[in-house]
Amino acid sequence: MADPQRTITLIVVDDHPVVRDGLRGMFDSAPGFEVLGEAADGVAGVDLATRLDPDVVLMDLRMPGGGGVDAIAELTRRGARSKVLVLTTYDTDSDTLPAIEAGATGYLLKDAPREELFTAVRAAADGRTVLSPAVASRLVSRVRTPAAAREEPLSAREREVLALVAKGTPNRGIAAELFISEATVKTHLTHLYAKLGVKDRAAAVAVAYDRGILG
Template identity: 35%
Template sequence: MINLVLADDHRLMQDGLKSRLEMEDNLNILACVGTGIDALDSTLKLKPDVLLLDINMPSLNGIEVLEKLAQSRSETAVIMLSMHDSRDYVMRSVKAGAKGYVLKDVGSEELVMAINQVAQGRSYLCPQASDRLLEQINEKPETKDDTLSKRESDVLKAIANGACNKEIADSLHISVRTVETHRLRIKKKLGATSTAALVKLALQKGLVT
């Protein structure tokens, strides 16, 4: 017998899930709750095998409940029930310790399958959640371009020589606003947060002597 706690703040959804899951001979609903605090308290007190947990909950959201359960070393397996299939929600749920992620528009048979799988120590992601997770894993990191243009190199050399924006503008025959823009772009490309750090990085990279 798999003991469950069901946490959803929509009473109609809660009642529908309860009625459907009670049709399964091996599933037993210990409690139905409508807030994150109640979900946390009921899980710690009743120690169910599986917690079905909505993400959007009052008092504590589903992710916060997950994090607190992890801190308390709860052995209850958590399946996130959500209307959201965004990468952010899926990744945050998995990182917080969810063993399953199921969208609310899946068929009841799939939810029952997910419950049985996580109760046996495995994980379950519905196809949409699995796709979002794979997208995140396979996403190529943004390459950092620290190549300076000819004009940016000129501005950097002037900065390294101690020239102020007005002096740089006059020597390169450009406006002070343009110098400020170049300075910001150079800092971003080199990852510098101050002029001193900018000059130091420029020297290390051999951009100025």
């Protein structure tokens, strides 16, 4: 858990100057945050995040000159320390799941209340998966399948893996925590995805919270 007294650094990546200005003003006026810089597209965002090493990157998804999903994937490939929190306009955005799969810590809608956004950035800085209630509900409805209705119970080990996924722990970290191989972690993930009727980590977390598997 991050020190609640420390200042969380962030950068804003969005192609709309008004959005960037609004977010910078919001965070600059709140204690405990420092906006290190801004970028207008994903390519510039990756460069900025690499140079400034912020705790959190607020990332738009659809931007001319370089979209958010590709930028997130590149930051993940480079092993960036920064956590990416996607801010999307629509909860139906088809880029949302690919963004999570690419390595984003979570996502919110741009109309999220100030305090929700502040809380989400703090959570993202701690490595916790962030799903706004509206987006989580939409995500759950999108990933449900007839097979999921049978709700096959998760094993104790699968629940342990899922709990670590919910904390934002990567496969390597899960393997170290549970003293198992990364290949075994992937096998557990495949099984719990099938039982929950989902295809990725964020959807698994959303469905698990919805069903009360995660408290």
